[in-house]
Amino acid sequence: MDASSKAVFSFSYDLLKEILKTEKNKNIFYSPVSISIVLEMVMRGSDGNTKSQMEKVLHVPKPCSSATKDSEEGLQPDIKELLSNQTGKKYELKIVNGLFGEKTFTVLDQYVKRIKNEFNADLQTVDFQHNAEAERKKINEWIKSITNGKIIDLYAKGSLDASSVLALVNAIYFKGQWAKKFHPENTKEGTFHMTKNEKKTIQMMSMSGKFKFAALTEIKCKVLHLPYEEDISMIILLPDEIDGVNELLSKATPDLLTSWVQTKNLRETEIDMKIPKFKMEASYQLLSMLKKLGMTDLFQTNADLSGISKTKGLVVSSVAHKAFIEVNEEGTEAAAATGVGISVTSLPVRVPFIADHPFIFYLVKKSNSLVLFQGALFSP
Template identity: 40%
Template sequence: MGRCPARGRGLRDTSARYKGSGPERFLPDLAPSSEPAACLGASAFTMEQLSSANTRFALDLFLALSENNPAGNVFISPFSISSAMAMVFLGTRGNTAAQLSKTFHFNTVEEIHSRFQRLNADINKRGASYILKLANRLYGEKTYNFLPEFLASTEKTYGAVLTSVDFQHAPEDARKTINQWVKGQTEGKIPELLASGVVDNMTKLVLVNAIYFKGNWQEKFLKEATTDAPFRLNKKDTKTVKMMYQKNKFPFGYIEDLKCRVLELPYQGKELSMVILLPDETDDESMGLKKVEEQLTLEKLREWTKPENLSSIEVNVSLPRFKLEESYTLNSDLARLGVQDLFDSSKADLSGMSGARDIFISKIVHKSFVEVNEEGTEAAAATAGIATYCMLMPEENFTADHPFFFFIRHNSSGSILFLGRFSSP
């Protein structure tokens, strides 16, 4: 966040209170809540609102990234990005707040910050059958004065404590400190979130969100069944992959209008699942995936993947063993989606952080990692017309030997933690 007047108000549980018809109606209320997360009593309706908002943003960003890279791999944690930007939203005012609210669909969720607080607690709960760590932290220039209300709210709602660092005199040391923390939170999978030169002596604040996931399949693939097999990148090129195989009962569906198979692979405990959309092969360069992506909306994705449209049947599953590591600077993509003032030193209003309009967001960096193997999945990330279904056969084949779309979902909330496109081993 770089250098570049209105005093900030402070987040109660009623953080999305109506404030008139102008952009200020989106402003969070920054006084910290005294109510513990367990007592928030978020209704299923409002948690559904948050899940819908996060999924809409996830698909918006995925499609924007896909336009930039139509034939390559894409992998992001939209939940990580939304969580980080919700922290930023706490400190925004005026048009900056309105743009963030619209792009991230925060304006569709009542009490947005308390809902994130509740969802973070649900996802990070103790005793889960998976390992999922979501961690937030603020790194602030030690000589810069942040509003106590802002710091109290980020700590109370997002668990993000402020660590003072010396950006002004030792930016490289500060960068290494941030990277070391992210490396620890992601079990070493993201060793360098911030590249050399990303922070400098003008940096005032770095907001970091890191998410790490490791889960075993409910039904594991047998290692001895893994073989070398061709993966079709497009209609003329192939590449050899390690193809895993198993035959088991899984939720499965076929979208007749799209000519696309849907498979749900639950993780142990069935609290999380990987859902894969695999188009039938076609002669286009994307092997059928482009048509699926063109149809992606919140409503259609939910229709395609909801339990009542999937049948638990025997499926011969062939899935590549794969690992993806992706890095994105999201400024231009978010600007295309509507977040513009945040990155403009002359327009950014982050006065809810400091009481002055003297800072702006210089860069949003997102790195992500996923590894899928016979045991399960390891993933990490850090940010700075309804189709008709056809009748299924008693046994189906699901051979992912060409590009597919996938996401990892927290089933009880419907929240998409990670999503991507696997196009090229």
């Protein structure tokens, strides 16, 4: 795992813990890389304490944080790859950035060039001052088209108004088929235990075969790697206990978890697997969560965004994020507009992996373990 992928993972770990504080026992799904990209776009125009706070929350690698403003920083190597032409792949992956500026607002040429060079985002002129509602709808339609109609109305009515001068947007969409497909005839009704006292009947997919796996006894968790065709995988972290998600996150550090989302650390094992079919949508206003993580100046009058414009009083007024995922027998469709020693247990000939209670999951690129999406399933 390279430094930038590790930074995204660490940020995602922090964010998941923060979301769980307010979304207790609710399904969670978001794109860490989408959120990181948008915040990095803002960070390129920040300075002083504002920039330092953003670097800390985003876990920007140290060599990057001391780089000059004209150099490439943070996520850049992975962004270049993600924004490259994905044609010829066995999956569909689109990541697009947008920059929408009020026509009377002067954005520094240096910033425009930098965002274009590093994030492939062109500055599009809009009329927030006189026609904010129409412009909001246009931006939402652009996001909707990028995400194949899965992300609708990222910007809610009234979220962009006459005081808005700049909107930075990242949209990400993924659709892929499993390398080993589940047979629909093996999908049966099963019981999912949402809590120790609550359960529901769901559609449970099943399959037997060889998969990358580890049983982590010290943090009471099993890890399963489910590959899609080519370079994307789903990693499932299944706690041993029904209510074990929070305990898992309290015991497992980012460094520890990053070692187990890399397939090289998992063992090829015969598995009898059952996982639920599920679909979920999630929407978050991230401003308060980012503040709690330490990114405070960005949203206050002392924000230093002098690298974007010389206009005084620039602040970020909102950070909105929406995400969608559907997992079925064929594969997955997803969209968003975002060292402790551990022993591996001795394994029997065939290991059961029954995901019949809340678990954490990641969609990652196998080549660099970059987290495209992350979620926690509490109720299919």
